[in-house]
Amino acid sequence: MKMVNIDASEDIKKLDSQNVLGSIDELPDQCLHAWEEAEKVDVPDFYKDIQNVVMCGMGGSGLGARVIESVYGSDLRLPLVRVNDYNLPGFSDIHTLVICSSYSGETEETLQNAKEAIDRKCKWMAIGSGNSLIKLAQEKGVPCYIIDAKYNPSNQPRMAIGYSIVGQLVLASKVGLFKLQKSDIDESAEIMKTIQTKSHSEITENDNPAKQLARSMYGKVIIYVSSGHLIGAMHTVNNQLNENTKNMSTDVFIPELNHHLMEGLKHPEMNPQNLFFIFADSNLYPERIKKRFTITKEVVEKNNIGYFEYTLNSINKLTQSFELIQFGAYTNFYLSMLYDTDPAPIPWVDYFKEQLGQPLGK
Missing domain, CATH: 3.40.50.10490 (Glucose-6-phosphate isomerase like protein; domain 1)
Incomplete structure (x- = not known):
């Protein structure tokens, strides 16, 4: 390719x-x-x-x-x-x-x-x-x-x-x-612009964390992990990975995944070659959640599966959500470029809508 x-x-x-x-x-x-x-x-x-x-x-x-x-x-x-x-x-x-x-x-x-x-x-x-x-x-x-x-x-x-x-x-x-308040949106926009100074397309891969992460994601099924206030933002990133990058992924959250998903890492045997975890860490998580993140990463590592930690450090829950959305949007875009894929067309969604508009068969 x-x-x-x-x-x-x-x-x-x-x-x-x-x-x-x-x-x-x-x-x-x-x-x-x-x-x-x-x-x-x-x-x-x-x-x-x-x-x-x-x-x-x-x-x-x-x-x-x-x-x-x-x-x-x-x-x-x-x-x-x-x-x-x-x-x-x-x-x-x-x-x-x-x-x-x-x-x-x-x-x-x-x-x-x-x-x-x-x-x-x-x-x-x-x-x-x-x-x-x-x-x-x-x-x-x-x-x-x-x-x-x-x-x-x-x-x-x-x-x-x-x-x-x-x-x-x-x-x-x-x-x-x-x-x-207006200040909530102003602060969110400001942190997004800060992300842009590091992840904009003019910043070369050697200095661009979004491009570097996209390279690590190439050819993998992505498992996004978040918790609490970042669950909605992480779902946004997952949504855009599917549509823009045409890449299979899912988003799960702590603590729920600690009750089942970890046991699913054993099979199929190709999981270490096929899966890649992305953890959204936050300084705003409760201590108990932070500990769960640490142990979950250990479990992923013990199963020989790669992962990446993205730490959110902005001032509050809303700004961190927009921070994650902005970084994720850049990462997904660069991954679509690595796949030589135009991010705009969504042929299967369009096909589905076209078929849905046809009369139902018997």
Whole structure:
């Protein structure tokens, strides 16, 4: 297989047909722009008269809910349920707020969620760039954040995660689910820009940790490991590895994996050649979790499987989440270059959607 020189900017530009790298570079600006625009959305006071919140979204449009769940879990004022499916929870009613997110505005599962929210008389809001979901929200007169993706040059929905995640953060905070301030987004954007100074494409592989990690990941099935506040961010990185790099991976978390996954390292015999673990370490983890990470790495090593530790050191849970997302986006992009793979096309997702639109056979 041909391997692109990841230090050669002209080679990268030729392969990156829709400028996915540009969207990665502009991720901090996406976050700042999303705050500015989503803050303008008028949410009526009666929207705060709720007993639970349901956040609906598929793929990249569902990542904000995962980040909120992970970062703010212990501080949430109300129960939060994340839906990545066609149906709302059975308890959904007039006391429920449903937040529907679809970048394209045409995601069939999320459109059904919105229609079900209307039928169940739930309060609801929408996030998207336009089309059916936003039209429905405007028709019903409910709050909606319309994404103006000026900082997403690739125009790929999954590369608009700054808009999607921050948009969901802002709308959820407007009903008092948790506290969010402009400084939280400013600090997150600043740490992302710091990551860029070390991982930008102009930094050569000898001095670029994202390029170095991509080299270690080449040809491997990736097992991402995180805990607590980083679970949502790590799922984001995993999501983008699948779509941008076309690489098999999964994300698991501590302590849950300590109760089963370690025993699965023995078979098949090719695991040491095929698997590679990436651990997201954090100075904010409780001491008990830190100890679990240390022992888990020992188990992986004793099974002769390679791993990499990425340590998050920024100031709080939200900034660390965005720090991980930014670093992961660069790493995944460089790995796609090593595979000589244009990160933009998603042929199997497109094929699936095309087939799903055909009449069902007997």
